[in-house]
Amino acid sequence: MGDGAVRSVRADARRNIEKLVQSAADVFRERGLNAPLEAIAQRAGVSTGTIYHRFGSREALIDAVVPDYAEDQLDEAAAGAEACADPWDGFALYVERVCELQASNLALNDVISRNHPGTAKLAEVCRRSQEQARRIAERAQADGALRADFAVEDLLFVFWSNAMLIRFTAETAPDAWRRSLAFTLDGLRTGAAHELPTAALTPAQVEQVMAGRGRAAI
Amino acid sequence: MGDGAVRSVRADARRNIEKLVQSAADVFRERGLNAPLEAIAQRAGVSTGTIYHRFGSREALIDAVVPDYAEDQLDEAAAGAEACADPWDGFALYVERVCELQASNLALNDVISRNHPGTAKLAEVCRRSQEQARRIAERAQADGALRADFAVEDLLFVFWSNAMLIRFTAETAPDAWRRSLAFTLDGLRTGAAHELPTAALTPAQVEQVMAGRGRAAI
DNA sequence: GGTAAAGTTGAGGCTGACGTCAAGTTGAGA
DNA sequence: TCTCAACTTGACGTCAGCCTCAACTTTACC
The missing domain is CATH 1.10.357 (Tetracycline Repressor; domain 2)
Incomplete structure (x- = not known):
């Protein structure tokens, strides 16, 4: 309950988003903005498909993180x-x-x-x-x-x-x-x-x- | 006749080598040493296989040309x-x-x-x-x-x-x-x-x- | 606890490059 | 003119990354 803005995002999904944001920040820091999304997904314990599902594109992920x-x-x-x-x-x-x-x-x-x-x-x-x-x-x-x-x-x-x-x-x-x-x-x-x-x-x-x-x- | 060093290279082959050297020089000049070999082969009217047959590798081609x-x-x-x-x-x-x-x-x-x-x-x-x-x-x-x-x-x-x-x-x-x-x-x-x-x-x-x-x- | 909606997966297709090889083509000497 | 060694071809296998989608799993609500 609480913030309706994200009501529709399930708890596990939100956890994954947070992990992705974190690992994207780390991987981008270490390898630059062209780092393979695979590396980010892997560090978040998730598949690359999830990145595309949640963010839609590398650009959107960058815009969310950097x-x-x-x-x-x-x-x-x-x-x-x-x-x-x-x-x-x-x-x-x-x-x-x-x-x-x-x-x-x-x-x-x-x-x-x-x-x-x-x-x-x-x-x-x-x-x-x-x-x-x-x-x-x-x-x-x-x-x-x-x-x-x-x-x-x-x-x-x-x-x-x-x-x-x-x-x-x-x-x-x-x-x-x-x-x-x-x-x-x-x-x-x-x-x-x-x-x-x-x-x-x-x-x-x-x-x-x-x-x-x-x-x-x- | 003439130079025994290349006696064994057939005339058509030598022509191809020369065309490759020329087009490699051109393509490298225009696109740098990482230019696709495909571009070089194409300009010489030849397939990339020929480059490998004649030179063995990109490096050898570079060394022959540059x-x-x-x-x-x-x-x-x-x-x-x-x-x-x-x-x-x-x-x-x-x-x-x-x-x-x-x-x-x-x-x-x-x-x-x-x-x-x-x-x-x-x-x-x-x-x-x-x-x-x-x-x-x-x-x-x-x-x-x-x-x-x-x-x-x-x-x-x-x-x-x-x-x-x-x-x-x-x-x-x-x-x-x-x-x-x-x-x-x-x-x-x-x-x-x-x-x-x-x-x-x-x-x-x-x-x-x-x-x-x-x-x-x- | 059942179930539909939400979420995740990973295989698969795509791209553009490299390097290889079996098969087809051609030049040059006899 | 014939023949075969030399030459060339282009399709193929590989790689690494991107992005997608049908099938599967989990959550949250009733």
């Missing part, structure tokens, strides 16, 4: 950055924190590098997060520390690179990305700037790139 | 760099030229980012090429232009990033990599340097990363 968590983590990173007194430190901290998220959670790695076709809620999380990033970057630019020709869209390059680096080195040299990121940040300071050869991606181009990516996982 | 070309192009890039009067300009030119190779030829993209398990000749080409890169980098470091804490192994980060960026943006924004590379190079100048958090990958780690990469194509 966005809230992702949003929390990204918000926290942004809040930490905005709390920094020094605008450059805030920007650097933000980028580093986001990269840390990528390293610690392959699901977030896929979220942050936009490696997730067709998941509505996640797309929204990314959009919001990009606005936070824009504020953080603009503050650092207004302060003169972040080079003026940097565009938020360029952050995508950073996060893509980081995503890939993490995938490659997670087992062998799990801190390698920090070195790469340090080089990158050094190139983003105003003092380091030399003329750029090309304009930043437009938001439309970013969309197009995402759309065209298809199966080409990082 | 290394010489790759070596030529990489040597040329290195020569251009060493001919530069200014050591930094030479270094920057080298990196840019290599990235251009990646952009113009997805086979080279895979070679340069070491995306090719089990191909002996290519591995040797990479090794040689890395020695050239080391010389070019060391000259720029001796001149004080390239930051002293940069290691040749770090170039791999650059080429990996570039490989991925090219795959993602080839159709939408084929020059995007130039912008990303410009940021990167700005971070490699001595003037931009801040302390790095981690040591460079050791050659052994590089090996390990390559070995562990397995199917995880860029």
Whole structure:
């Protein structure tokens, strides 16, 4: 009795849903958003058919499991950055924190590098997060520390690179990305700037790139 | 008549081999070293069985088609760099030229980012090429232009990033990599340097990363 | 406790790739 | 021109993942 909203879901079914949500979170964290559903089902002690019955698709499962968590983590990173007194430190901290998220959670790695076709809620999380990033970057630019020709869209390059680096080195040299990121940040300071050869991606181009990516996982 | 080495290969067979070599070069260039062999066979007007009969494996086909070309192009890039009067300009030119190779030829993209398990000749080409890169980098470091804490192994980060960026943006924004590379190079100048958090990958780690990469194509 | 509705299962079909092999085709020397 | 070794073929078996559905099991309500 009680909440009518889920009255129609039987107790055993609800237990399975909860187990699936939990194991999906675990498996996505460990193996990324392209992990085989088989692995998730198995960890939940259930067959893959159940996943399809309960959620309908991988995308829906992702949307049920990942966005809230992702949003929390990204918000926290942004809040930490905005709390920094020094605008450059805030920007650097933000980028580093986001990269840390990528390293610690392959699901977030896929979220942050936009490696997730067709998941509505996640797309929204990314959009919001990009606005936070824009504020953080603009503050650092207004302060003169972040080079003026940097565009938020360029952050995508950073996060893509980081995503890939993490995938490659997670087992062998799990801190390698920090070195790469340090080089990158050094190139983003105003003092380091030399003329750029090309304009930043437009938001439309970013969309197009995402759309065209298809199966080409990082 | 003529070369006894291939006396035993029938004329039609030799024609097929030549057609396969040509179409493999084309397809690898357009689609990378993981292109379906089916595509290569089809363009040569032949069935995939023929590829296996003639070459035995994808790796052997790659080794027959790619290394010489790759070596030529990489040597040329290195020569251009060493001919530069200014050591930094030479270094920057080298990196840019290599990235251009990646952009113009997805086979080279895979070679340069070491995306090719089990191909002996290519591995040797990479090794040689890395020695050239080391010389070019060391000259720029001796001149004080390239930051002293940069290691040749770090170039791999650059080429990996570039490989991925090219795959993602080839159709939408084929020059995007130039912008990303410009940021990167700005971070490699001595003037931009801040302390790095981690040591460079050791050659052994590089090996390990390559070995562990397995199917995880860029 | 009986039963219908809800839930779960796992085999099976699909896809797109790889690599193999028995059978058919063809070139070149006699 | 004939013949057979050399060559090519394409159907086949495999693999790994996705998704579906008819048959089976369990729950919860009466």
